[in-house]
Amino acid sequence: MIVRILGEGQYDLSDDAISALNDLDAKVEAAIEAGDDAAFHGALATLLDGVRTAGVPHDADSLDSSDLILPMADASLAEVRDMLDDDGLIPG
Amino acid sequence: MSMWQRISLIFRSKANKALDRAEDPRETLDYSYQRQLDLLAQVRRGVADVATSRKRVELQVNQLQGQADKLQGQAEQAIKVSREDLAREALTRKSGLTQQIADLKTQQAQLQGEEEKLTLAQQRLSAKVEAFRTRKETIKATYTAAEAQTKINEAMSGIGEEMGDVGMAIQRAEDKTAQMQARAGAIDELIASGALDDQSQLNRGDDIARELESMSSQSEVEAELARLKGGSAPAAIEPGGDILEEETKTPAASETQDPT
Numbered sequence: 336m337i338v339r340i341l342g343e344g345q346y347d348l349s350d351d352a353i354s355a356l357n358d359l360d361a362k363v364e365a366a367i368e369a370g371d372d373a374a375f376h377g378a379l380a381t382l383l384d385g386v387r388t389a390g391v392p393h394d395a396d397s398l399d400s401s402d403l404i405l406p407m408a409d410a411s412l413a414e415v416r417d418m419l420d421d422d423g424l425i426p427g
Numbered sequence: 428m429s430m431w432q433r434i435s436l437i438f439r440s441k442a443n444k445a446l447d448r449a450e451d452p453r454e455t456l457d458y459s460y461q462r463q464l465d466l467l468a469q470v471r472r473g474v475a476d477v478a479t480s481r482k483r484v485e486l487q488v489n490q491l492q493g494q495a496d497k498l499q500g501q502a503e504q505a506i507k508v509s510r511e512d513l514a515r516e517a518l519t520r521k522s523g524l525t526q527q528i529a530d531l532k533t534q535q536a537q538l539q540g541e542e543e544k545l546t547l548a549q550q551r552l553s554a555k556v557e558a559f560r561t562r563k564e565t566i567k568a569t570y571t572a573a574e575a576q577t578k579i580n581e582a583m584s585g586i587g588e589e590m591g592d593v594g595m596a597i598q599r600a601e602d603k604t605a606q607m608q609a610r611a612g613a614i615d616e617l618i619a620s621g622a623l624d625d626q627s628q629l630n631r632g633d634d635i636a637r638e639l640e641s642m643s644s645q646s647e648v649e650a651e652l653a654r655l656k657g658g659s660a661p662a663a664i665e666p667g668g669d670i671l672e673e674e675t676k677t678p679a680a681s682e683t684q685d686p687t
Contacts, residue, residue: 398585404435
């Protein structure tokens, strides 16, 4: 699977790695829903590190779409909320 | 649905909405390629803008650092002439500047970070745009309009995602730079208006310098007086130099000369 970290690029990850990281993704989401800023930053950093460690950079000159997309490392909770909202900050 | 699935779905639908569909789908390739080149130019400008802001902050750091060094020098000078009050005043003003310098250095580091991010974004987009250009030519050469659609969709969604990502990076860098520029502008105005100088050197700051100067001129006056008084004595035709030397430099000179 291809995972993109916004602002960083794409990584190739095995399905096993993805399912292992799903728990971390859920933690990030829980923190967003709880509006818990500290937990959010911690969980996001752990998740992104997990992707970087388990993944290998995807070919720079490929035109493949990502299967999963993650926020940038320095995203704020509010920004990610906006991203999850359809009218969010992702420019058309 | 998990967070990363939701973000990728939303991202994809935005990218798709942004596509202009031409009657011959192969024309959309050219149109999209043009937009990619525009975006690439925009990232390059973004990198240059952030670099300009960073340099401006660097310049301010240097200016304020110069003022802080000057105050430090004044404090040392004041201590040599046993004016602890003046030294204290100089150091107090310096500590105000030190805070400001630290703040500016933080901004400088942030701008540096944004600059690096945008430079990397530019490299990534550049690689994809080049790949798209090659793919575009292949598609146009080997497929009929009807056959081309799937290939085009693949290429477009891949590049669309990258463009969305880079677009966000530019926007974020611009937002951050704009905030910092407002603050940098305020500091430039302060420097220009002399309000900061007030804190450090020219006007209020100079009162330290003035006082130090007046002390040395006082001792010169004393020396002159002593010379004049001595002048009434027969032996004192040229003795003033010695007394002047001694009097003007008294405590200060003895400390400066310590190391020798």
